[in-house]
Amino acid sequence: MLQIDLWKRVMIWLLVAAGLLLALPNAFYSRVETVNDTRAALAAGAPVDESAASGWPSWLPSGLVNLGLDLRGGAHLLVEVQVEDVYQARMESLWPEVRDLLRAARDEVGTIRLQESAPDELVVRVGNEGGAATAAGLVRDLAQPVVSLTGVGASDIEVRSQGQDVIVTLSEAERIATDERTLRQSLEIIRRRIDEVGTREPTIQRQGADRILIQVPGIGSAEELKAIIGTTAQLTFQPVVTQTSDPDYRVASGEELIPSLDEEGVFYILEQAPVVTGEELTDSQPSFDQNNRPAVSFRFNPSGARKFGDYTAANIGAPFAIVLDDEVISAPVIQSHIPGGSGIITGNFTVEESTNLAVLLRAGALPAGLEFLEERTIGPELGADSIEAGKIACIVAFVAVLIFMALSYGLFGIFANIALIVNVGLLFGLLSLLGATLTLPGIAGIVLTIGMAVDANVLIFERIREELKTARGPARAIELGYERALSAIVDANITTFITAVILFAIGSGPVRGFAITLGLGIVTSVFTAIFVTRLLVIMWFERRRPRTLEV
């Protein structure tokens, strides 16, 4: 008959209490937020005012619902990493090796010339007829095995000969492995650069094969975010061939024309293959040169230091260029052999510029260019307006539904209302527990849940009304009402839940936020309808034992 085991009752109340407790911090959002920030700072060892951490008791849960960018304001960027850039860099760095190798075998292959080619190929023309095959064989020995799970046994380059040309390309396995490395590296560099600026709770996620999603709350604009990430912050040290003032100077292949950063109208012709790149930097600090002008000191890792040392030893008296983002910062003449792998970059810097450059160098250069596919900036005031409007709409909807239910079902309506209040509390508790993000459509999802949550109760109450006409006595009617309404409740909610899951799986950003609140709302509303209201009804029934029932 109408009864629920004691342990079940205890379980239900415990669950409700736990949910409400988890939801509690959200009622004091800004206070708990400050406390959480202070605690995090303390844990990180930062010197902060410890009294700020006592604003919220430590024995209470302090998880909050995250606010999405559309509610808090901030910037969102979706970038695509130009993984092909790396192929080109690889080919460029291969050229000196190939050149030295073939020069040594000049007797067999003849003179060699680098040909214009697609960026991801290296084409070398050999002088001797029929020498291409021999040359290809020699170059093939430069190949190294690919280190990856799928490419076992594959080598990193593919060499073929065509007429008098030797064509070198990266193998498929190497491309896959390179792409993966490029993406991870980009992700890490972007993360470090954003951390360096110190905004809180940035989201930096990989999306698909070659995309990265970046969301930073509280930042002024997407432009600012782009500036921090830097589009092509590439540092290289390249040998200088000559200097010119003619912007249309025709460069030989294997060389490039790069403008100077601070000398107007001055261009440098540089060898394309860099001696060392910024990737081999281990540290850089703002400092001052001997004339007390701002400068940036740097240090290479061992392999970078060896390359740099060898090059400076062999080219004393020759100029070499420090190139950042396709601009020559400075082109000093090598005064002496620099063996230790550390040096200093001078230029017409201000103190601020040298500090920024040091940060940029320390964070490392991005291995490939970024293309911005999507950028969004939401101002904090618009977010605040949205929260305010959403809050008011929620409260009004809530109160209106409560009144409507009470008018329609009387005492049972009150039970349903208690369940509805518990339901919204549980929903916030779950959102906090999961650390889910609340977006503006998410708020709409909550409002929709408020409207639809009563559905399960309505189904049950209507069924009880029907059963009252035929069943023997109120107890039996209540029991049958719950029993018979269950299949409709289950079917109706599972189908809605399916759509929420699909939305979550496929949607992104705000849509996902909506799917979360809708899906969790279904779970909590079914729970409250078939357990909480039922318990309330039964408790009332046990106490009153009514002979007739009005639903």
Next chain:
Amino acid sequence: MRLRLVPEETSWDFFSRIRLWVGFSVLLLILSAASFATRGLNYGIDFQGGTTIRTESAQDLDIGAYRDALAALELGDISITEVFDPSFGPDKHVAMIRIQAQSGEESVGEGRIEEVRTALQSVVEDIRFTAVESVGPKVSGELIKTAAIAVLLAMGAVLVYIWLRFEWQFAVGAVVALVHDVLLTIGVFSVLQIRFDLAIIAALLTIVGYSLNDTVVIFDRVRENLRKYKSLALRDVLNLAINETLSRTIMTSVTTLIALISLIVLGGDVIRGFVFAMTWGVIVGTYSTVFVASAILLRLGVKRDWSKPDANEGNQFANVDA
């Protein structure tokens, strides 16, 4: 004293003018299709690429001045609309500026937004840019595709679920009703030229969920009544089921509409389109349950051979609700 939206006992015949209702639905569908074909949808940047800028200023909005300021930048088609909301004070004037995707660009134009900002600042000093969003054509194409996949997938999943839980005729009825609701919603967006963006897809899927919820509740009762009244004509069984659940149908629609309407009025202009889609969907969904899903069920007929109650015994889904 109870508030009653529907008389306690009803025995309305919902199928007496069914041809009329089906004709009405078909007419609406044709109108939607015609509007879609001729006017198309007012796609947001999510689906078409481009940039939208939301500006705020204390000065009265002079669209002509904005347009003149931007004309020099040669950005092609620019639309500028004023946004109204009851919550705005007298010194808050909000505009939405929409700039089309520039031809031949895969991504967001570098520095262009900065140019637009400067140009507008020179005309309106106190202008603030509360939201700036840009989507490159590359992403927007993919977004359309995934959105369409999401809607189709949801319908497919639902079709399968109802097929397993009921009979195939029920599944067909439910899904045709869903398609009906989704098409009419797209139609209304085409007729009114409300901006159609990613959030609207979420709304469409919610409509799918809601409409289904409604349909399933009635079908559940139909199934029950089919077992209870073995010799009653299908039309009467359907009528009985709809009448029995009518009070619930109306109650739930009303509570949901109460919530949605408060959101339309008070929830701010940013999500108004989204909420409008859901409100429309609730109305259409409730209507289609009775006049589309049930009508199709009536037309298709249902297997009435419940004489062997054990026929479903081996079916693992038969006892889910037990």
